[in-house]
Amino acid sequence: MAHGRWYPTATTLGDGSVMTFSGLSEIGLTNTTVEIYRVGAGWSPEYASGWVPPLYPRMHLLPNGNVVASGPAPQTMIFDASTKTWSAVASTITAERAGMVLRCSCPSALRTDTRRV
Secondary structure, eight states: OOSOOEEEEEEEOTTSOEEEEEEEOTTSSBOOEEEEEETTTEEOOOEEOSSOOOSSOOEEEOTTSOEEEOSSSSEEEEEETTTTEEEEEEEOOEEETTTTEEEEOOOGGGOOEEEEO
16 A cells, blocks of 8 residues: 555455545545555555545445445546546435435436435
């Protein structure tokens, strides 16, 4: 691991490797790179994200092998595991207290749903 990661998120990828993202560096700044650990090979080089994630980002492995960061950042982002790049896909979930409605504004690939709470 190139730099410290205090409060990161680690996500197991489809091939068994582990992606780590975010966390505070050894000098107290948010680490904005992805690193991937593979047993027998060790840590990958750092892959720049181009955005500042929150601490403990909510990361989920998708069926296609990519990883979605679904919050609490204002944008939902997808990490392409093959190209090691990020792309924005939608605004993150918002809640409207007055109408008691939770609305997910996600692309159809991530399932758009609105439900009464």
